[in-house]
Amino acid sequence: MSEVFLSVGNAQTIRINRREAARYLGYRGVLAPDAEALFDVCERELRAVAAPRAVWRTSPVQSDEALVTFSFCKVESAALAKNLSGCKKAFVFAATLGAGVDRAMLRLQKTDPAKAAVFDALASAAVEGWCNEVNEALSQGRQTCPRFSPGYGGVALRHQADLLQFLDAQRKLGITLSETFFMSPVKSVTAVIGIRRDEDETH
Amino acid sequence: MKLTERIYKRRTYFDGGIGTLLQKAGLPSGEMPENWNLTHPDVLRDIHLAYMNAGANVITSNTFGANCLKFDNLETMIPAAFAAMQEAKALFDGERSSVYLAFDMGPLGKMLEPLGDFPFEQAVECFAKSVRIAETCGFDLILIETMSDLYETKAAVLAAKENSTLPVFVTNAYDETGHLLTGANVASVVATLESLGVQALGANCSLGPQQMVDIARQYLEHASLPVIINPNAGVPRVENGHTVFDVDAQAFSLIMREIAQLGVQALGGCCGTTPEFIRLLLQKTADVPFSAPQKKETTVISSYTHAVTFGKKAVVIGERINPTGKPKLKDALRRGDLDYLVREGIAQQESGAEVLDVNVGLAEIDETATLVKTVKELQSVLNLPLQIDTVRASALEQALRIYNGKPLINSVNAKQKSMDTVFPLMQKYGGAVIALTIGEDGIPATAEGRCALAKTIIDEAARYGIDKKDIIVDPLCMAVSSDDNAGRVTLDAIRLIKRMGVKTCLGVSNISFALPDRPAVTAAFLAMALENGLDCAILNPCSDEIMRTLRACVMLAGNDAHCEDYIAFAAAHPRAAVSASAAPQTQKKDELPELMYAIVKGLSAKAAAAAQELLEKEDALQVIETQIIPALNLVGERFEKGVLFLPQLLMSAESANAAFSVAAQKLPQSEESRDRVLLATVQGDIHDIGKNIVKVLLQSYGFEVLDLGKDVPPQKVLEAALQYDVRLVGLSALMTTTLDSMQETVALLRERAPQVQTLVGGAVLTQDYADLIGATYYAKDAMQSVHFAKRVFGR
Numbered sequence: 001m002s003e004v005f006l007s008v009g010n011a012q013t014i015r016i017n018r019r020e021a022a023r024y025l026g027y028r029g030v031l032a033p034d035a036e037a038l039f040d041v042c043e044r045e046l047r048a049v050a051a052p053r054a055v056w057r058t059s060p061v062q063s064d065e066a067l068v069t070f071s072f073c074k075v076e077s078a079a080l081a082k083n084l085s086g087c088k089k090a091f092v093f094a095a096t097l098g099a100g101v102d103r104a105m106l107r108l109q110k111t112d113p114a115k116a117a118v119f120d121a122l123a124s125a126a127v128e129g130w131c132n133e134v135n136e137a138l139s140q141g142r143q144t145c146p147r148f149s150p151g152y153g154g155v156a157l158r159h160q161a162d163l164l165q166f167l168d169a170q171r172k173l174g175i176t177l178s179e180t181f182f183m184s185p186v187k188s189v190t191a192v193i194g195i196r197r198d199e200d201e202t203h
Numbered sequence: 204m205k206l207t208e209r210i211y212k213r214r215t216y217f218d219g220g221i222g223t224l225l226q227k228a229g230l231p232s233g234e235m236p237e238n239w240n241l242t243h244p245d246v247l248r249d250i251h252l253a254y255m256n257a258g259a260n261v262i263t264s265n266t267f268g269a270n271c272l273k274f275d276n277l278e279t280m281i282p283a284a285f286a287a288m289q290e291a292k293a294l295f296d297g298e299r300s301s302v303y304l305a306f307d308m309g310p311l312g313k314m315l316e317p318l319g320d321f322p323f324e325q326a327v328e329c330f331a332k333s334v335r336i337a338e339t340c341g342f343d344l345i346l347i348e349t350m351s352d353l354y355e356t357k358a359a360v361l362a363a364k365e366n367s368t369l370p371v372f373v374t375n376a377y378d379e380t381g382h383l384l385t386g387a388n389v390a391s392v393v394a395t396l397e398s399l400g401v402q403a404l405g406a407n408c409s410l411g412p413q414q415m416v417d418i419a420r421q422y423l424e425h426a427s428l429p430v431i432i433n434p435n436a437g438v439p440r441v442e443n444g445h446t447v448f449d450v451d452a453q454a455f456s457l458i459m460r461e462i463a464q465l466g467v468q469a470l471g472g473c474c475g476t477t478p479e480f481i482r483l484l485l486q487k488t489a490d491v492p493f494s495a496p497q498k499k500e501t502t503v504i505s506s507y508t509h510a511v512t513f514g515k516k517a518v519v520i521g522e523r524i525n526p527t528g529k530p531k532l533k534d535a536l537r538r539g540d541l542d543y544l545v546r547e548g549i550a551q552q553e554s555g556a557e558v559l560d561v562n563v564g565l566a567e568i569d570e571t572a573t574l575v576k577t578v579k580e581l582q583s584v585l586n587l588p589l590q591i592d593t594v595r596a597s598a599l600e601q602a603l604r605i606y607n608g609k610p611l612i613n614s615v616n617a618k619q620k621s622m623d624t625v626f627p628l629m630q631k632y633g634g635a636v637i638a639l640t641i642g643e644d645g646i647p648a649t650a651e652g653r654c655a656l657a658k659t660i661i662d663e664a665a666r667y668g669i670d671k672k673d674i675i676v677d678p679l680c681m682a683v684s685s686d687d688n689a690g691r692v693t694l695d696a697i698r699l700i701k702r703m704g705v706k707t708c709l710g711v712s713n714i715s716f717a718l719p720d721r722p723a724v725t726a727a728f729l730a731m732a733l734e735n736g737l738d739c740a741i742l743n744p745c746s747d748e749i750m751r752t753l754r755a756c757v758m759l760a761g762n763d764a765h766c767e768d769y770i771a772f773a774a775a776h777p778r779a780a781v782s783a784s785a786a787p788q789t790q791k792k793d794e795l796p797e798l799m800y801a802i803v804k805g806l807s808a809k810a811a812a813a814a815q816e817l818l819e820k821e822d823a824l825q826v827i828e829t830q831i832i833p834a835l836n837l838v839g840e841r842f843e844k845g846v847l848f849l850p851q852l853l854m855s856a857e858s859a860n861a862a863f864s865v866a867a868q869k870l871p872q873s874e875e876s877r878d879r880v881l882l883a884t885v886q887g888d889i890h891d892i893g894k895n896i897v898k899v900l901l902q903s904y905g906f907e908v909l910d911l912g913k914d915v916p917p918q919k920v921l922e923a924a925l926q927y928d929v930r931l932v933g934l935s936a937l938m939t940t941t942l943d944s945m946q947e948t949v950a951l952l953r954e955r956a957p958q959v960q961t962l963v964g965g966a967v968l969t970q971d972y973a974d975l976i977g978a979t980y981y982a983k984d985a986m987q988s989v990h991f992a993k994r995v996f997g998r
Contacts, residue, residue: 174385182888
């Protein structure tokens with residue numbers, strides 16, 4: 001049995017928090033009807049091109065004061081160590097909306113800047129929603145910690161490379177990294193989720 | 204027997220996975236498997252030998268990731284990988300002549316432009332470095348595998364072909380929808396790779412053997428070459444809440460038997476499979492009869508997502524990206540405004556074009572560079588196959604090289620010089636070609652004469668190994684106004700040429716030259732040509748009259764199920780007659796004049812029309828100053844007060860832009876009149892939505908924006924600033940990892956172009972950081988960059 005699990009989501013049903021997307025764009029309060037209509041159009045186009053997929057794998061983990069040791073790398077971060085304190089295992093995961101979203105963005109930026117801005121914000125909200133969906137599935141029957149991504153809490157972005165390699169994410173999801181640690185497809189996330197207690201293990 | 208002969212005669216078996224076996228042998232998590240070629244050659248020898256004993260014919264080297272981006276010791280690593288295979292072969296006591304050693308190449312782990320930041324030619328060079336070393340070792344073939352991007356696959360194939368004489372086999376990795384991760388379907392992969400001249404192709408890795416059955420079926424439907432199917436043992440995954448695990452060797456071999464029965468020529472395994480899988484695979488497929496590859500006669504071209512097939516129903520090739528007779532497009536080319544060309548392309552796609560002709564030939568520009576840039580731009584936002592239209596050999600070669608898919612070439616003719624130029628390029632880069640029936644003495648007056656020239660071209664192409672299915676003959680049409688028989692001769696020629704078993708094409712609009720009501724004549728001629736068997740037409744898809752006729756003809760020929768396409772077209776394009784100025788405007792307009800109202804509301808078409816109307820009474824500068832700018836200011840104020848938000852601001856800016864370009868045509872043309880701002884996203888940064896928003900706003904205020912794009916090196920920013928004598932440079936960066944690059948760019952500008960002021964912005968920037976790196980100004984949002992630009996230019 002190989003250790004990396006794959007999850008394929010449904011673009012029609014992934015949760016997209018519109019209020020959140022609107023907030024990214026600076027909206028406050030309730031959306032006006034014409035703005036709602038614009039969001040509707042963009043959301044339809046987004047769902048038509050998005051291909052939500054994710055992979056995950058568990059790693060033993062050990063946290064000291066400011067150092068977290070996974071099976072595949074060591075991360076210096078007090079915040080992450082605190083987040084994972086008391087965990088012996090963690091899920092490592094990567095999620096993406098796929099390259100189709102990037103292509104649609106390239107096109108919209110040439111043809112309709114307003115739609116491009118809304119589409120981008122909705123896609124950001126969508127990848128969050130997709131991560132939440134995967135996260136919830138992983139938390140079923142377990143006590144887990146809040147999701148933690150490189151780039152936050154002093155975890156260097158370069159660790160994205162370690163996570164992606166551990167997950168074989170290039171092969172399985174098509175996620176690649178630039179020299180400056182940009183992920184492609186753009187709407188992709190890597191994260192770790194500490195496992196405090198696993199119900200399965202109590203049996 | 205050579206492998207390339209064997210694979211046509213007997214079923215060939217590939218080996219299985221290596222990674223799992225290395226892990227079993229103790230490869231620690233996190234260590235690169237390729238290192239073991241040097242440190243544990245005996246382990247690799249044993250793995251290869253185990254696969255030979257299991258019955259595999261093609262043994263692959265442990266070099267999946269052996270490229271110059273990951274390793275600097277390829278000169279020793281690749282020969283070591285080969286040595287372990289050779290040693291295994293020497294120890295093998297079976298039939299050694301049916302064991303072939305493959306040099307394995309996997310993806311580089313970088314996303315190519317335009318989706319990522321890795322240049323195509325650099326990818327070719329990376330693969331080439333590995334191939335050049337492998338070429339000296341003594342491998343029997345190159346296996347390019349697990350490719351999930353068509354463009355990268357092409358880069359690898361070119362590298363292999365340019366640096367080695369070994370046969371090239373290619374297998375791609377598909378997702379559960381039957382597409383590569385960057386969107387290509389099986390038909391487009393097959394079209395592209397067969398055209399590039401690989402020797403066998405197929406699929407590997409992906410989801411598992413069961414999902415591969417349908418992919419195998421699709422390969423057999425489209426491919427003329429031998430098909431290889433190497434699935435993995437499955438990926439554990441969650442489907443509808445249930446966890447699905449790998450298949451075991453037994454189950455694997457049963458599904459593979461089914462795949463063998465479909466008629467696949469070569470079978471093997473990928474991730475998670477072991478010698479046991481291969482042994483059982485041989486056992487379970489031993490009695491399945493071998494089927495030879497079936498050559499397909501279809502004429503097909505492709506983009507990076509899908510293929511377009513000629514012969515079923517008429518294919519529409521959009522003709523509008525061509526400067527001939529189009530002053531605006533000429534102007535756009537001179538200014539290097541490729542966005543204009545892209546919008547022409549998108550408009551044609553939306554009107555029903557299935558292929559786009561691309562011609563940028565203009566005496567005063569560098570055609571080769573422009574054509575390459577245009578093709579790259581078009582294929583970054585449009586998924587239609589392109590027809591590369593140029594008479595310049597260097598431009599044709601460069602464009603074919605960077606094209607992502609199997610292109611159509613426009614054109615070759617029966618003159619020896621033309622064929623000597625075009626066919627060698629086709630031989631190397633693939634593609635289909637439009638063949639014009641023009642000989643050394645011009646265009647023959649008779650249908651028979653044109654037919655004879657078509658034969659000349661087909662015969663000459665055959666000498667290069669170019670199949671006649673890749674030749675689409677255009678028998679040409681002259682203006683019927685200058686020759687009564689022009690239409691007749693062309694129609695006869697179409698019929699005669701079709702009898703030779705090739706496809707036909709026409710640029711139809713020539714026929715109506717110098718006549719009144721040209722669309723009516725062109726449309727009638729198109730209908731007649733289609734009835735005579737025309738396969739594709741180069742035309743203006745934005746012409747309602749012509750497209751209406753085309754849809755009707757397709758429907759009447761029985762190629763439009765339930766008349767759906769025709770009905771949809773008719774519904775979307777009602778006959779103009781009544782509407783136009785019918786409904787009077789009844790909306791309340793905040794007491795604003797028409798143009799200002801249109802801009803505030805973000806109505807582009809209305810803004811342009813209102814500006815046009817005003818310009819009949821007022822002068823352009825007045826329209827800009829009393830209407831366009833105040834409307835924008837009004838929107839800007841509302842944005843800053845938080846009454847109105849970014850998307851609306853952008854819509855208004857677009858509308859102002861539309862009005863502005865109408866007004867600008869009436870402004871006196873002078874070189875230095877417009878205030879010029881240079882924009883770039885800094886090196887290493889590939890997010891450019893913020894920069895693009897600033898661009899739209901600045902343009903709406905009438906600034907001329909030079910957009911250098913994303914991932915721009917500091918030196919290039921400096922050069923452009925000096926070359927175009929720019930006073931203001933705007934730089935954007937989105938992530939902390941690219942702030943250094945911004946600092947470097949600002950420092951370089953301060954040192955070498957102190958007259959330039961800098962404006963910086965982006966998600967992670969702050970006023971403090973802007974001060975620290977010595978930028979002139981920090982803009983927290985797009986409106987602020989407009990304020991600053993106004994200040995710089997004293998507006």
